[in-house]
Every structure is written in structure tokens, then in C-alpha cells.
Amino acid sequence: MKRLTLFSLILCTLSFSALSCDMVMGYRTSERLPLIAEHPNKQGLYFSLYQQALTNIGCTLTVIRAPKKRILKMLADGEVDLYPGMGYSLERDKYLLFFENGLMVNTVAISHIDTAEIHQISGMRDKTLLTAIGSNRSPINNDGIHLRQAHDVSIKSAFNLLVSKRVDFFLDDEAHIRYYIKLHPTKEIRFHPCCSTPQPMLLGFSKKSKYAQIIPNPNFSKLLPYSAKNSTQILSPISKAFAFKEALKKIKDNGTVTKLELFYYR
Missing domain, CATH: 3.40.190.10 (Periplasmic binding protein-like II)
Known part of the structure; x- marks a missing residue:
């Protein structure tokens, strides 16, 4: 038993x-x-x-x-x-x-407030775009965009680099960016009507x-x-x-x- x-x-x-x-x-x-x-x-x-x-x-x-x-x-x-x-x-x-x-x-581009407004990816030509190592670079298919890659880029580190003008642009989801700004208000960031649709x-x-x-x-x-x-x-x-x-x-x-x-x- x-x-x-x-x-x-x-x-x-x-x-x-x-x-x-x-x-x-x-x-x-x-x-x-x-x-x-x-x-x-x-x-x-x-x-x-x-x-x-x-x-x-x-x-x-x-x-x-x-x-x-x-x-x-x-x-x-x-x-x-x-x-x-x-x-x-x-x-x-x-x-x-x-x-x-x-x-x-909804992917949008952000930059320092002093940066001229762009409406498409080609507007980043000769500028530096911050990206994460291992990230999907689509829709970045244009020559002439300088990529600065970093490990595990957070929105906080991206903002610091943009505000200090060490990079020119950063791509991210609009809701994510606006949520961060709600917690950490700033007038030094510009949203650009680029580079995707929801x-x-x-x-x-x-x-x-x-x-x-x-x-x-x-x-x-x-x-x-x-x-x-x-x-x-x-x-x-x-x-x-x-x-x-x-x-x-x-x-x-x-x-x-x-x-x-x-x-x-x-």
C-alpha cells in the first residue's frame, strides 16, 4: 500500500x-x-x-x-x-x-528645444541620433545620419544627452516620453512631427x-x-x-x- x-x-x-x-x-x-x-x-x-x-x-x-x-x-x-x-x-x-x-x-523624434523642427528622418542628415546597442534601426535607412550607440539607453540618459547637446535626436514612443516629462517637467525638449504613425x-x-x-x-x-x-x-x-x-x-x-x-x- x-x-x-x-x-x-x-x-x-x-x-x-x-x-x-x-x-x-x-x-x-x-x-x-x-x-x-x-x-x-x-x-x-x-x-x-x-x-x-x-x-x-x-x-x-x-x-x-x-x-x-x-x-x-x-x-x-x-x-x-x-x-x-x-x-x-x-x-x-x-x-x-x-x-x-x-x-x-507611436514613434516620434525629440531634440533640444533649439533644434529646428523636422518632419521626416532625412531631416536628421549630418546630425547625431542616439540609439541603443541591439535596437532596431528601422526606419533609419538614410545615409548621412551619425549614430551614437550606447548600452541600455534610458529615457533619463537620453534627455541628459539631448539637453547638454551631446546628441541631436532620439527616437522613442510618444506616450513613454510624455509620461517621463509628466514626472520630470522640462522646457528644454522639442517634439518633432516625425517619424511614424500609431x-x-x-x-x-x-x-x-x-x-x-x-x-x-x-x-x-x-x-x-x-x-x-x-x-x-x-x-x-x-x-x-x-x-x-x-x-x-x-x-x-x-x-x-x-x-x-x-x-x-x-
Whole structure:
């Protein structure tokens, strides 16, 4: 009887391990309030959003913080499952799948207040643009823009460099910038009507994740540019990653995402 009880406990433990699901989100060490606090604090809109979606499909969320370049390597190797906000590029398409996370992003340019207003990327010619190492440089395709790259650029460090005129421009999400200015008022920063239009924010999901089963995309078209929706591979509908994708869509449709945004951007 004791042997049978012991066997049952072992079987239950193994079954739980097989069914347990803990997805790992990777992010750089610097803060991006209100999306995520500075390492080691993981709290913010990203954590609340993904934790809610994962809870709905019986999963938990673990957060790993490291320099972005290292996180990208971990994504490529399948050691990290997802990156919460990731711009699409052909290079990243090699090891990531992209889908919407329910948030919106509107990339704008900012500079010192003395800088003349620009309306497109080409207006940065012969100027210095601050970027993070490992960041997606799209839509920066123009020659003549001097890139100054730094590790894990925070909005605070970007503002300091702009105000001291050590760089000329910085690109970031408008809501993120305005949130920072609300907490740290300044009249030394200019917004420029450049360089994008509002669009859904994407997350990057590792193709080597144990939760991602990859299948050929039957709707892929060689006649169209590669994009998050026009890639050669997609998630299998039976994968846990696909369930996560659908859970994010559901909490957007039912208003949960809007409530989270109102709470964190208040």
C-alpha cells in the first residue's frame, strides 16, 4: 500500500511538471516606466499585461534582466521565450516570431528645444541620433545620419544627452516620453512631427522556445515585403505560444488592456 501511495505521488509530480508552464520574459536592465521599472524591480505595465494573459492559459511569468544584446542572444538560443516590445526586422525574423501584444506605439523624434523642427528622418542628415546597442534601426535607412550607440539607453540618459547637446535626436514612443516629462517637467525638449504613425506594438517570441511549435505560413507571399504578418513561418494553433497570443487578443478585446493603460499612465 505504501509503495502504491509513493508511486502515485511520483506520478502526480511528474504529471504536474509536464503540464506546468512558465514563460520567461527578457528585458534590458534600465527602466522604461511605466512599462517596467529598473532592475531588479520587474513591476510595470508589461508584467501586469503578460502575467494576466498567461494566468488565463494556466501559465506563470518569470522575468530575466540583462543587457539587451545578451537578451537577444538568449532569445536566439531559446533560453528566453519572449521580449515584451520588439520592432520587426529581417534579421530578427531569423529567430523570432512577432505578434501584437495589445498596446499601441507611436514613434516620434525629440531634440533640444533649439533644434529646428523636422518632419521626416532625412531631416536628421549630418546630425547625431542616439540609439541603443541591439535596437532596431528601422526606419533609419538614410545615409548621412551619425549614430551614437550606447548600452541600455534610458529615457533619463537620453534627455541628459539631448539637453547638454551631446546628441541631436532620439527616437522613442510618444506616450513613454510624455509620461517621463509628466514626472520630470522640462522646457528644454522639442517634439518633432516625425517619424511614424500609431501602430500595434509587437512582442518577439523565440522560435526555439519549448512553447513554440513552428509551421509554414500558408499565406506567405513572395510578392509582398517581409513583415510580422508576412513571414515564412507561423505558430501552430496547438502550441502554448499560440494560446498566449490568443489570450493577449482576448484581454484587449474585453477592455482589460485599456484598464491597465489607464492605471499605469494615470
